[in-house]
Amino acid sequence: MNNPRSPAVAAVRDAIPIFIPAIPFALVLGLAIVESGIDPLLGWSSSLIVYAGASQLTLVTLLGEGAAVAAAVTAALIVNARHLMYSAAMAPTFQQQPAWFRWLGPYLLIDQVFALCMLRINDDPRDFRIYYLGVGTTFWLLWLITTAFGLFIGPVVPLEWGLGFAIPILFLGVLVMGVDRWPKAGAALVAAGTAYVAADMPSKSGLLLGALAGVPAGVILDKFRQ
Amino acid sequence: MTTFLAIFATGIGTYFSRSLFILSLANRRIPDPIRRALDHVGPSVLGALIVTMLIGPDGRVMMGYAEASALAAAGLVALRTRNHIFTLMVGMSVFWLVRALL
Incomplete structure (x- = not known):
């Protein structure tokens, strides 16, 4: 742990700045749980059981509005459908990992863990595993703590600070750092353009359409590169 | 239950x-x-996710001068420094500055 280059230290050092913009999100979730009328402890247990902020917010809000359980669960799972793509993108790297980690890893596979760990998929398998677990458990602990705090202080923090904008900024940074050949930048641009055009579609389905358009675009651009 | x-x-x-x-x-x-x-898959999801995060409650992408200049500055800093903390600090500073000036 005293080696500054160790993957565990790097993991915690990378995870903390990336977590900061999730704090207002945790507070909003706390506020939503309180306003939904759901028992606060039960609402908070979704941080442990679901562990997916946007999905938890969707579920809690819809249940609070009196939606049917099936409808609320379906909507929450559609919001989470992007995780299928993370799972596909990570599958080749996880082939080199022990079985216990293939079962535990997906539980921790949130947006930020995916983004940070995609930059490390060519690392030595053991280093990758330590880094992934470091980022994953740091985020997991901080999320459990901040969403619990959110139950109490969510109702009193000003939202006009626009701290939520830090999330797209950090994700852009992760995207830029992950582009090691120009067709990947092309794929990202096509995906972003498609999501922009499809912005008004229901359930944020532009996200899925954008990603589905970006992958073939990247494959075609790779052919030009060769 | x-x-x-x-x-x-x-x-x-x-x-x-x-x-x-x-x-x-x-x-x-x-x-x-x-x-x-x-x-x-990674770059595509991130590209689409960034745009989706900027969609407001009315279903339109909220992208004014503040957002655009902050993203451009953050992208450049990320490219040059490859450091998450610098990227966050420069991006948010430009965002708040341009928003306050306009």
Whole structure:
């Protein structure tokens, strides 16, 4: 742990700045749980059981509005459908990992863990595993703590600070750092353009359409590169 | 009880979507063309996710001068420094500055 280059230290050092913009999100979730009328402890247990902020917010809000359980669960799972793509993108790297980690890893596979760990998929398998677990458990602990705090202080923090904008900024940074050949930048641009055009579609389905358009675009651009 | 069932079902479904390919492709050879295509999943999801995060409640992308200049500055800093903290600090400073000036 005293080696500054160790993957565990790097993991915690990378995870903390990336977590900061999730704090207002945790507070909003706390506020939503309180306003939904759901028992606060039960609402908070979704941080442990679901562990997916946007999905938890969707579920809690819809249940609070009196939606049917099936409808609320379906909507929450559609919001989470992007995780299928993370799972596909990570599958080749996880082939080199022990079985216990293939079962535990997906539980921790949130947006930020995916983004940070995609930059490390060519690392030595053991280093990758330590880094992934470091980022994953740091985020997991901080999320459990901040969403619990959110139950109490969510109702009193000003939202006009626009701290939520830090999330797209950090994700852009992760995207830029992950582009090691120009067709990947092309794929990202096509995906972003498609999501922009499809912005008004229901359930944020532009996200899925954008990603589905970006992958073939990247494959075609790779052919030009060769 | 129904609330707990809803949370539990969402938890199972979420784990399923995160684990599906990692577990099902664990011991299979992934053909090279698919492996190369998977290279583009990360950048594509991130590109689409950034735009989706900027969608406001009215279903339109909220992208004014403050947002555009902050993203441009953050992209440049990320490219030059490859450091998450610098990227965050420069991006948010430009965002707040331009928003205050306009």
